[in-house]
Amino acid sequence: MKSPIRILQKATQGGLDKGNLGVFMARPGVGKTACLVHVALDCLFKKQKVAHIGIGESVEKIQLWYSEILSDLCKTFDMKDPKKLHEEIEQNRLILSYAPAAFTVKKLAQDLKELAEQGGVAPEVLLIDGFDFRNLDSGWDTLAAFKYLAAERRMEIWFSAQTERDANMDGHGAIPAPCRDVENFFSVILFLEPTGDTIHLKLLKDHDHPINLKLPLKLNPNTLLLLDE
Numbered sequence: 001m002k003s004p005i006r007i008l009q010k011a012t013q014g015g016l017d018k019g020n021l022g023v024f025m026a027r028p029g030v031g032k033t034a035c036l037v038h039v040a041l042d043c044l045f046k047k048q049k050v051a052h053i054g055i056g057e058s059v060e061k062i063q064l065w066y067s068e069i070l071s072d073l074c075k076t077f078d079m080k081d082p083k084k085l086h087e088e089i090e091q092n093r094l095i096l097s098y099a100p101a102a103f104t105v106k107k108l109a110q111d112l113k114e115l116a117e118q119g120g121v122a123p124e125v126l127l128i129d130g131f132d133f134r135n136l137d138s139g140w141d142t143l144a145a146f147k148y149l150a151a152e153r154r155m156e157i158w159f160s161a162q163t164e165r166d167a168n169m170d171g172h173g174a175i176p177a178p179c180r181d182v183e184n185f186f187s188v189i190l191f192l193e194p195t196g197d198t199i200h201l202k203l204l205k206d207h208d209h210p211i212n213l214k215l216p217l218k219l220n221p222n223t224l225l226l227l228d229e
Contacts, residue, residue, distance in 0.1 A: 007217050012203065016158070019150050019151040020187035020188070022156065022186060022190075023159040024192060025163050026193075027163050032192065044093055049124050051112070051126050052129065053127060055097075062097070062129075069224070076223065106145070126156070127159075134177075146185070161179050175189060175205070183205065199218070200217065
């Protein structure tokens with residue numbers, strides 16, 4: 001109940017939902033991948049099928065993220081039989097790795113179709129980690145293709161997006177680059193802002209609902225769990 005996705009569901013009108021795109025934005029090293037893994041784990045705990053797409057990251061490195069965060073959760077909440085929990089999660093989790101130059105939405109769609117036809121794997125949640133929003137030649141076409149994929153396969157798709165190191169919020173809820181010009185494709189947008197020894201997870205867009213910017217979510221920078229008051 002202390003994972004970022006549960007916090008998000010309380011802060012928004014129920015979360016992202018199928019057919020929609022969401023994004024975690026932050027400067028390098030703040031916790032975008034960790035947030036994606038927490039989203040995945042929350043879904044996996046509910047027996048949903050999840051596909052984690054790593055662009056420019058090896059399958060082994062992504063697996064290590066899951067192992068480390070799951071180990072932290074097991075220790076923090078004194079979960080019994082962590083080995084069995086790891087095994088159950090792996091049954092419903094799929095990891096795909098792509099070289100940046102080889103990744104396209106069309107290639108991803110083909111791979112997902114083949115996995116569904118051959119192995120019966122049909123993820124309900126898709127995580128895209130490492131997609132380069134800054135070098136989009138045709139950003140509108142690419143994100144429109146992602147949006148179509150989410151609707152066609154009835155998935156929710158979460159992205160990580162890297163901002164500049166000096167990116168910060170101006171207090172008015174403006175969407176920072178690189179998602180500023182393509183924000184209409186996203187239903188939920190969050191910004192991770194380190195402040196001292198905490199990370200503020202700020203909700204910048206929640207479908208068409210009004211946003212209360214005065215209620216930032218505070219996370220532990222090591223475990224990405226909600227900090228106790």
